[in-house]
Amino acid sequence: MMLKTYIVGTMTEAIPLIKQDLGADALILNTKKIKTGGFLGFFQKDKLEVTAAVDPEVKQEMQVQQVEFPKAATSVTLEIESTAELLQGIKRLLAAQEVAVDVQGELLSKLISRLKDKADHTLEIVHQMAREELMEMVENNQSPSIVTEPEIICFMGPTGVGKTTSIAKIAADYMLNKDKKVGLVTADTYRIAAVEQLKTYGSILNIPVRVVETAGDVLVALEDFQDCDIILMDTAGRNYQQAQYIEELKRLLPLASKIQIHLVLSLTAKYEDMKKIIDNFQSLSVDELLLTKKDETSSVGAILNLIHHYDIPIRQIANGQNVPNDILKVTPSVVADFILEEDNHA
């Protein structure tokens, strides 16, 4: 594989250079904004670093291949699509899903090196390889879950992302499918109807609910629920791009307790905003991300981006308003399906 990096002003400048050096089959693997020149940090210029690649061997092997179907009365020949073209297809799919450019680059360079060793390259084969690489990416980045007894999980996150609804779904799953004893706690006394919302779910499921306002209250509630297998705690949604609200949350958590923190984010949010919130939560040390509203977006690349960019596991994704059904377990194959299946665009 030939890799070449260009420092240019704009992408329009880069394209003819790449075509001239690497040919029309070259793939752009990565683009990055950088600063060049200047003096003591002043007068620097904004530039673009573009990395492109082409694999001459793959290109040569793949251009036209003849496939024979021996059982047919007359032999049929098929022209297999060039790699570069198949990879462009995968790249387009990843871009449509809003997979970040660096994640796209990593995946495509793995595909390029794998394709080099294979004789036949059909759309199915390239898709299967992409699927395997995506699965591996997820597998390598998901650490095993922590199991504490009782399991105490506090759900935090921006306004309206689906914290309370997800808690109801998870509570129902533990109670109805896993036959576990569940306790619910809410610290969301900020909105008038919030306590009622959780209490309604509690009464439907016949699960007790405690309302808390301070770390002391939390300790009392945990004491009350000591015979529960799992305790789920709800909090008020806030604008967590502002650090002051994170400090409020910290004050709510008793120091000695083993409370896991699950940060809830909606997949309809902009990726940059998601990142900012996760970064702000760093001092709380998030144990897991719960992503919601998958059903409300047609681009799910953020799942892969988050898995790749952060060392925080994602084990569940909510995909609708129905309690208890609209929540699913994240597995490598589920993520690969989300990214590669055309159904997502419907």
Ligand SMILES: Nc1nc2c(ncn2[C@@H]2O[C@H](COP(=O)(O)OP(=O)(O)O)[C@@H](O)[C@H]2O)c(=O)[nH]1
């Ligand atoms: N479409 C969709 N709506 C959801 C999902 N999860 C929650 N909601 C809806 O989002 C709204 C806010 O949910 P809520 O649980 O009150 O959010 P909270 O403020 O974070 O507790 C409600 O109308 C929920 O029905 C989801 O996965 N998909």
Ligand SMILES: [Mg+2]
């Ligand atoms: Mg809520």
